[in-house]
Amino acid sequence: MTDTVEEHQARVLAAVRPADPVDVPLLDALGLALAEDVHAGIDLPGFDNSAMDGYAVRRADVADASEASPVVLPVVGQIGAGQADVRTLEAGAAVKIMTGAPVPEGADAVVPYEWTDRGAETVTIRQAPKPSQHVRPRGDDVTTGQLLLEAGAVVGPRQVGLLAQIGLATVRARPRPRVVVLSTGSELREPGAELGHDSIYDGNSFMLAAAVQRAGAVPVRVGIVGDEPGAFLTTLRAHLADADLVVTSGGVSQGDYDVVKEALRAEGVWFGPVAMQPGKPQGFGLVDGVPVVTLPGNPVSSYISFEVFVLPAIRTLMGLAPAARPMVTARLTHGLTSPDGRRQFMRGDVGFDAQGRFVTPVGGPASHLVGALAHSNALIVVPEEVTALGQGDRVQVLQLDSVF
Numbered sequence: 001m002t003d004t005v006e007e008h009q010a011r012v013l014a015a016v017r018p019a020d021p022v023d024v025p026l027l028d029a030l031g032l033a034l035a036e037d038v039h040a041g042i043d044l045p046g047f048d049n050s051a052m053d054g055y056a057v058r059r060a061d062v063a064d065a066s067e068a069s070p071v072v073l074p075v076v077g078q079i080g081a082g083q084a085d086v087r088t089l090e091a092g093a094a095v096k097i098m099t100g101a102p103v104p105e106g107a108d109a110v111v112p113y114e115w116t117d118r119g120a121e122t123v124t125i126r127q128a129p130k131p132s133q134h135v136r137p138r139g140d141d142v143t144t145g146q147l148l149l150e151a152g153a154v155v156g157p158r159q160v161g162l163l164a165q166i167g168l169a170t171v172r173a174r175p176r177p178r179v180v181v182l183s184t185g186s187e188l189r190e191p192g193a194e195l196g197h198d199s200i201y202d203g204n205s206f207m208l209a210a211a212v213q214r215a216g217a218v219p220v221r222v223g224i225v226g227d228e229p230g231a232f233l234t235t236l237r238a239h240l241a242d243a244d245l246v247v248t249s250g251g252v253s254q255g256d257y258d259v260v261k262e263a264l265r266a267e268g269v270w271f272g273p274v275a276m277q278p279g280k281p282q283g284f285g286l287v288d289g290v291p292v293v294t295l296p297g298n299p300v301s302s303y304i305s306f307e308v309f310v311l312p313a314i315r316t317l318m319g320l321a322p323a324a325r326p327m328v329t330a331r332l333t334h335g336l337t338s339p340d341g342r343r344q345f346m347r348g349d350v351g352f353d354a355q356g357r358f359v360t361p362v363g364g365p366a367s368h369l370v371g372a373l374a375h376s377n378a379l380i381v382v383p384e385e386v387t388a389l390g391q392g393d394r395v396q397v398l399q400l401d402s403v404f
């Protein structure tokens with residue numbers, strides 16, 4: 001029995017739910033979903049303040065100032081940022097004020113330096129400000145109690161800025177899940193180590209750990225486990241306690257040494273084919289209550305399976321919506337063929353020209369082509385029943401590096 005992509009996605013997503021909220025220091029919250037509404041605890045600005053370096057005045061005193069008949073006022077002091085000793089301005093006087101500093105009681109306009117002689121003892125004012133000109137009123141931007149960000153909103157740099165500005169050191173957010181990444185195969189070697197005639201470097205666990213991190217989660221790269229089911233289970237169990245999700249690569253097809261399948265079948269993990277290419281052999285189940293997604297070993301299959309099944313699981317754990325990357329439409333620059341009955345995720349390179357978004361197929365459909373994978377920025381999604389597409393056809397694509 002072959003499952004559809006949606007059936008397997010649903011199997012994985014049914015087993016995960018958003019993690020309980022925690023208090024997160026502001027900068028660590030970048031990319032996280034807020035777990036509760038944020039209301040302003042203070043006004044922004046917090047007090048009437050000057051938008052210019054200049055002189056705070058009572059407007060009535062300078063209403064008639066002009067080049068032809070300037071007004072001269074005594075300067076009674078200076079109000080710097082964080083140094084606001086002059087709290088009240090009497091009639092018939094001016095006080096120097098810097099941008100952002102509190103406008104004193106009584107003053108109702110600021111005259112910028114450029115309209116004056118910049119005097120220290122007295123100031124000559126050659127232009128009259130309009131009422132309230134260059135005064136930024138308290139609460140102009142944000143008022144106390146105002147709903148600023150809703151639960152579920154993703155914290156980005158601009159939101160971090162706002163949260164800090166209202167004085168929050170931490171926010172209540174869904175934490176980053178810890179995702180354990182394990183690659184299986186007795187042929188695998190660590191990058192940097194010596195290669196034998198029959199060994200290859202372990203690209204997958206690095207690729208998957210990087211994808212976990214890019215998704216906003218915390219990767220725990222365990223690395224290589226050989227094709228021995230006992231050793232695999234021991235290693236897996238050693239890491240379950242502090243894992244929210246486990247991702248394995250390799251050992252799930254029809255071989256004589258398919259270690260993941262052998263080890264986890266007895267644990268009740270589901271294994272079977274999914275109607276997609278690459279990524280046909282898949283598996284998923286709970287081991288000691290922890291969701292384990294078992295991806296095929298071919299590197300391109302592993303990457304695409306991560307994108308289709310693991311990324312939505314991570315995003316669900318993080319409370320991020322939508323769970324799966326939205327598809328966009330693009331114009332195909334070259335024809336391609338696709339197997340009947342399987343959804344193909346063909347690698348592509350998306351660009352823009354005068355006619356809009358286009359996509360060029362990159363490399364062939366085979367799932368060992370890591371060189372081409374690294375030169376792609378998109379997946380062209382060819383539906384199960386479509387076996388050929390021509391130049392100029394509209395296709396659905398997943399833009400792999402887009403933020404959503």
Ligand SMILES: Nc1nc2c(c(=O)[nH]1)N[C@H]1C(S)=C(S)[C@@H](COP(=O)(O)OP(=O)(O)OC[C@H]3O[C@@H](n4cnc5c(N)ncnc54)[C@H](O)[C@@H]3O)O[C@H]1N2
Pocket residue numbers: 183184185187188200201202203204205249250251252253254255258278279280281295296297298299301367
């Ligand atoms: N008789 C059949 N054979 C295969 C079938 C099938 O249906 N019948 N399916 C093929 C498909 S499709 C895939 S995909 C692979 C999946 O195999 P496994 O998940 O068991 O993966 P392995 O056999 O361990 O490895 C496959 C391939 O990928 C290389 N690999 C594995 N791990 C890594 C790694 N960490 N870094 C880089 N490369 C890795 C490995 O050396 C193999 O070349 O099965 C097909 N066979």
Ligand code: MOO
Pocket residue numbers: 276277278279280281296298301302366367
């Ligand atoms: O389906 Mo396998 O995952 O193509 O190479």
